[in-house]
Amino acid sequence: MRTLHVLVLTAFLAVACKEKQKEQKPEKQPAEKETVNYLEESEEAFDQRMAWWRDARFGMFIHWGAYAVPAGRYEGKEAKGIGEWIMYNAKIPVDVYEEYAKQFNPTEFDAEAWVSLMKKAGMKYLVITSKHHDGFCLWDSKITDYDIVDFSPYGKDVLKALSDACKAQGIKFGLYHSIMDWHHPDSHADTYAGGEPSENNEARFADYLENYLKPQLKELVNAYDPTILWFDGEWEKEFTHEQGLALYEYVRSLKPEIIINNRVDKGRQGMQGMNRDDSDYAGDFGTPEQEILDGTSDFDWESCMTMNDTWGYKTDDNNWKSSETLIRNLVDVAAKGGNYLLNVGPDALGNIPDASVERLEDIGEWIKVNGEAIYGTESPDTGYKQGENIRFTRKKGTPIYYAVSFEKPGKRIRFDHLKPEEGSEVLLLGYDEPLEWKYTEGEGVTVSVPRKALRAVGSTKAWTFKIKVAENNTSSEQ
Ligand code: FHN
Numbered sequence: 001m002r003t004l005h006v007l008v009l010t011a012f013l014a015v016a017c018k019e020k021q022k023e024q025k026p027e028k029q030p031a032e033k034e035t036v037n038y039l040e041e042s043e044e045a046f047d048q049r050m051a052w053w054r055d056a057r058f059g060m061f062i063h064w065g066a067y068a069v070p071a072g073r074y075e076g077k078e079a080k081g082i083g084e085w086i087m088y089n090a091k092i093p094v095d096v097y098e099e100y101a102k103q104f105n106p107t108e109f110d111a112e113a114w115v116s117l118m119k120k121a122g123m124k125y126l127v128i129t130s131k132h133h134d135g136f137c138l139w140d141s142k143i144t145d146y147d148i149v150d151f152s153p154y155g156k157d158v159l160k161a162l163s164d165a166c167k168a169q170g171i172k173f174g175l176y177h178s179i180m181d182w183h184h185p186d187s188h189a190d191t192y193a194g195g196e197p198s199e200n201n202e203a204r205f206a207d208y209l210e211n212y213l214k215p216q217l218k219e220l221v222n223a224y225d226p227t228i229l230w231f232d233g234e235w236e237k238e239f240t241h242e243q244g245l246a247l248y249e250y251v252r253s254l255k256p257e258i259i260i261n262n263r264v265d266k267g268r269q270g271m272q273g274m275n276r277d278d279s280d281y282a283g284d285f286g287t288p289e290q291e292i293l294d295g296t297s298d299f300d301w302e303s304c305m306t307m308n309d310t311w312g313y314k315t316d317d318n319n320w321k322s323s324e325t326l327i328r329n330l331v332d333v334a335a336k337g338g339n340y341l342l343n344v345g346p347d348a349l350g351n352i353p354d355a356s357v358e359r360l361e362d363i364g365e366w367i368k369v370n371g372e373a374i375y376g377t378e379s380p381d382t383g384y385k386q387g388e389n390i391r392f393t394r395k396k397g398t399p400i401y402y403a404v405s406f407e408k409p410g411k412r413i414r415f416d417h418l419k420p421e422e423g424s425e426v427l428l429l430g431y432d433e434p435l436e437w438k439y440t441e442g443e444g445v446t447v448s449v450p451r452k453a454l455r456a457v458g459s460t461k462a463w464t465f466k467i468k469v470a471e472n473n474t475s476s477e478q
Helices: 002-024 043-056 083-089 094-103 111-120 158-169 201-224 241-254 323-335 354-373 451-457
Strands: 058-062 125-131 172-178 228-232 302-305 339-344 390-395 400-405 412-415 426-428 437-440 444-448 463-468
Touching: 043 172, 043 339, 058 172, 111 158, 111 354, 125 158, 125 228, 158 172, 158 201, 172 201, 201 241, 302 323, 323 339, 323 354, 323 390, 339 354, 354 400, 354 463, 400 412, 412 463
Parallel strands: 058 125, 058 339, 125 172, 172 228, 302 339
Antiparallel strands: 390 400, 400 463, 412 444, 426 463, 437 444
């Protein structure tokens, strides 16, 4: 009996002791969600996040939406300005403009074909308008019915199709998103569509930001996993620098590795696209528009350009830049250490204009032979140009330099600031045989270009020489 007493007592003491321990040890709290300040990112983390984008160098911009239906014409005549601004420029009332959205039915849209075409052109990433200033959404938004699934006869989610096609073909998918919204009454649609300015604008705009724009951004990031968020329309006077900082942090909190342009905040200096110096403005890269920086920059940048004069499709805009000009722009941007975002504006049926397709195929032909002078390069310490018709790039972390001539070389071509490594080969891309060269101190390297080499390269838009530079190559002024 005694043993039984002892056993019962021991068991009782064990239970009491456990209970005591529980009281003493606080309940394990769920780990505090670590709060990250995305505006205080280390240089190393920033460089790691930007690495793929910097190496990519070349992307496709797509401006597409309800504005492709009027295609730059209103009441029987051409509306002035760029196609996607027709609602504002022609002072089209919101309800009249909505009729275009109701007619938007791109039955010939083929996401895989679009992505294959941009891949063939050598473009590594895509940025498409999820919502432009007109407020019409190209995805199935749960926040509004003013979108391609609920409001247009097409009824399918084009962003889903494109993000899937990009993933399948190894292309980075990015989204453009306009802060300014002419359709949303709290973003002053009335002002833009010729109505009366609304009251207490700041409060209404702040409400639009928190309860419309941010929930839509959350939808977009969660559903389509974009690698880039390309903001625009930040010039709205009610949109503040503080809201810009908060918007940047918000989007990074949705996807920390996402890359965001400087139009998320108020720092941009107009079409030149770079931030004011005296600033802590948010944004990972500057956005020169329809222009290229005059030189290099320590701040990442991407020059966005149209092939004609409009971003959104316009029937009457046939002012196309030549393929040669587009290729030279790509080389010039790369030599200065920037990215080139080249735009197409598909029509209302979902077709990319033939003139754009032609130029993309020309660029693709050139890049097939010369792409190594663009991708994964940086602006060389010996200077990015020689005269007006030669540009230089350098393969990152190597002594390999590329000299791209916009003019067809004669029998010889000289590069003033390059000294090839003793015994190394100098090549003309597209021709297999190494070229003869001679280095003269103070004059640089003279390369002989035999006729057979030029014949082998054929009718190209720019000639690329590949040179392994000696370690003691002296850097020099531009
Ligand atoms: O107003 C827009 C314009 O429609 C177009 O989207 C360009 C492309 O970067 N951004 C704004 C003009 O700066």
